Amino acid sequence: MGYSVKLDNYEGPLDLLLKLIEQNRVDIYDIPIASITDQYLAALETMAEVDLEVLADFLLMAATLINIKTRLLLPRPQVEQSAEDEEDPRHDLVNRLVEYRNFKALARMLEQRYEGSVPRVYFREPWDLEPQKEVRATLAQLVQAFRNVWDQKEEPEIPVRLPEGDIDIHEKMQVIEESCRKRRHLTLQELFAGAASRREALVLFLALLELIRLGRVTAIQPEPFGVISIMRTRSPQDAD
Amino acid sequence: MLIREELKAVIEAILFVRAEAVSVEEIARITGAAREDILTLLTELALEYNERKSGIEIVSGDGGFLMCTRPEYHEYVRESGAVQAARLSQGVLETLAIIAYRQPITRAEVEAIRGVRADRALQSLQKRGLIKEVGRKDAPGRPVMYGTTEEFLKLFGLTSLQDLPAVLEEDNDD
Numbered sequence: 001m002g003y004s005v006k007l008d009n010y011e012g013p014l015d016l017l018l019k020l021i022e023q024n025r026v027d028i029y030d031i032p033i034a035s036i037t038d039q040y041l042a043a044l045e046t047m048a049e050v051d052l053e054v055l056a057d058f059l060l061m062a063a064t065l066i067n068i069k070t071r072l073l074l075p076r077p078q079v080e081q082s083a084e085d086e087e088d089p090r091h092d093l094v095n096r097l098v099e100y101r102n103f104k105a106l107a108r109m110l111e112q113r114y115e116g117s118v119p120r121v122y123f124r125e126p127w128d129l130e131p132q133k134e135v136r137a138t139l140a141q142l143v144q145a146f147r148n149v150w151d152q153k154e155e156p157e158i159p160v161r162l163p164e165g166d167i168d169i170h171e172k173m174q175v176i177e178e179s180c181r182k183r184r185h186l187t188l189q190e191l192f193a194g195a196a197s198r199r200e201a202l203v204l205f206l207a208l209l210e211l212i213r214l215g216r217v218t219a220i221q222p223e224p225f226g227v228i229s230i231m232r233t234r235s236p237q238d239a240d
Numbered sequence: 241m242l243i244r245e246e247l248k249a250v251i252e253a254i255l256f257v258r259a260e261a262v263s264v265e266e267i268a269r270i271t272g273a274a275r276e277d278i279l280t281l282l283t284e285l286a287l288e289y290n291e292r293k294s295g296i297e298i299v300s301g302d303g304g305f306l307m308c309t310r311p312e313y314h315e316y317v318r319e320s321g322a323v324q325a326a327r328l329s330q331g332v333l334e335t336l337a338i339i340a341y342r343q344p345i346t347r348a349e350v351e352a353i354r355g356v357r358a359d360r361a362l363q364s365l366q367k368r369g370l371i372k373e374v375g376r377k378d379a380p381g382r383p384v385m386y387g388t389t390e391e392f393l394k395l396f397g398l399t400s401l402q403d404l405p406a407v408l409e410e411d412n413d414d
Contacts, residue, residue, distance in 0.1 A: 011331050012356035057356045099353060107330070107337040109405055113396045114328065116318035120397035121299070121308035124259035 012054075013061030014100040016043060021097070028101070029094055033072055037065040068093060139209075142188075142219055145228050146205045149192040167200055172207035177232065180217055185229040188219075247273050248281045260390070261303035301399040303390070308397070335361035336370060340392065340404060344374045344385035362386065370395065 010016040020039050021028055044058055071089040088094075112118045179186050191208070195201035208230065211217045221228045242250060250271055254262060267278050282305055286298040297310050309317045328336070335358055338350050350358045365371040366386075374387035388401070398404060 011334060012354055014355040053357055061355065096353075096355070100355065103334055103337050103341070103353060106341060106405075107333040110337055110340070110396055111328070111333055113398075114333075116314055119311035119314045121297070121311050121399070122314070122317050122397060123306065123308045123394045 013040075013058045014097060015104075016040065016058070017061070017097060018101055018104070028097055031090055031094065033065065033069050033090060037062075037069050040065055064093065141221060141228065142205075142209070145188050146192075146201075149188070149195075149201055150198060167203045169203055169207050169210065172204050173211055176204070176207055176211060176230065177216065180230055180232040185231065188228045188230065191230060242271060242273065244277075244281070247271060247277065248285055251278065251281055252285055255298060255305060255307050259307070261301040261306045263304035266304065299399045301393065302401070306399070308399070311397075331356075332361045332364055336365055336388075336392070339365070339371055339386050340388050340401070343387040344377075345387075346377050346379075346383040346385050348383060350386075 010019065017036070017040065020036050020043075021031060024032070024036065024039075026032055026036075041062060044062060047055075047058075068089045113120050176186075176191065179191065192201050192204060195204055208217070208219075212219060215233055218231050218233050219228050220231055251267055254267060254270060264275050264278050264282070267273070267282075268275050271278070282298065286305075288294075289297050293310070293312075295310055295313055296307050298305055298307055300306075331354075334354060335350055338353050339345055342349070342353075347358055347362060350362070362371070366373075369389055369391040371386045371392065372389050373384050375385050376382040377385050393399065393401070393403075
């Protein structure tokens with residue numbers, strides 16, 4: 001036969017055999033083993049790149065086919081000819097093919113349901129009750145993070161005392177929101193890095209707490225003791 | 241204490257929000273109502289949905305009652321984009337079909353039917369939550385046996401395993 005087959009088009013040796021049986025229009029219960037075996041082996045020869053595991057499965061089937069072919073060629077002992085239950089050497093293979101063909105049909109049926117090409121019902125997805133990966137930072141964690149910053153921040157020696165009351169909490173709130181808009185994840189460290197003094201850091205911290213209270217930003221700690229990030233809370237106004 | 245109509249509405253609300261099979265026992269625990277009453281009301285509710293050809297129907301599955309869309313409207317539901325688009329490969333589908341109809345089944349048994357190795361297909365099915373390990377076979381090596389999950393039923397629009405279409409052709413064996 002002149003046609004060539006590509007093995008990677010087949011799910012396995014049984015699939016290839018079924019295709020050959022189909023193409024030859026022969027009865028699955030009365031397979032012309034000699035001709036089918038030749039075609040099967042010819043198909044094996046055309047295969048280009050198949051990994052070893054796949055090849056092994058195909059070769060095992062080739063061996064089975066040759067075995068059956070040989071048994072069919074052997075002269076049958078005349079004496080036992082009468083035995084009703086003399087087994088056809090093809091019997092096991094036919095059973096496997098029929099069973100596999102059934103499952104192929106069932107798989108096709110499942111596929112149709114999956115694709116929705118047959119009437120079927122659909123279910124809603126239940127709420128995802130899995131704990132979220134992101135952990136909302138607690139107030140205690142925020143305070144702890146702030147203390148770390150506080151301890152690191154040295155009070156600069158200011159030769160001239162400037163009048164205090166120059167740090168406005170509302171202004172700092174705007175600064176935080178603005179920074180969050182620019183970056184998706186603003187870490188607490190980054191936020192406090194810009195503070196010139198402990199006093200400014202404190203005001204920043206209070207501004208942050210106020211924003212969290214108002215629900216305008218969220219503090220997220222992806223893992224225990226991890227870096228706390230500040231993110232803007234999504235709101236309808238964000239759409240534009 | 242909820243009056244009858246209220247109880248029916250509460251059951252409806254629970255089924256809606258849970259989107260998974262809810263047992264009569266569970267509804268009884270939530271509402272404090274008697275099981276027989278709940279069962280009656282569930283049946284009533286399901287009939288009402290059917291009578292007015294609602295887009296939603298209430299079906300009973302393995303673990304209880306749940307809501308789903310009416311099959312008549314399946315094309316529109318599919319068009320609505322609610323359906324997962326990712327494709328399952330032929331090999332994966334075949335493996336899934338074998339497990340669905342022959343569960344519990346071991347890897348070796350799946351491989352014997354398909355004539356090819358099944359480890360990758362099994363892995364992919366397990367990762368997608370469509371099959372799970374359901375025990376070990378009482379055989380040498382105590383191999384793992386696989387079965388399908390609730391997720392499998394949902395993905396294919398089945399309310400229970402009994403819903404699986406009948407096997408088309410009987411094996412020519414025995």
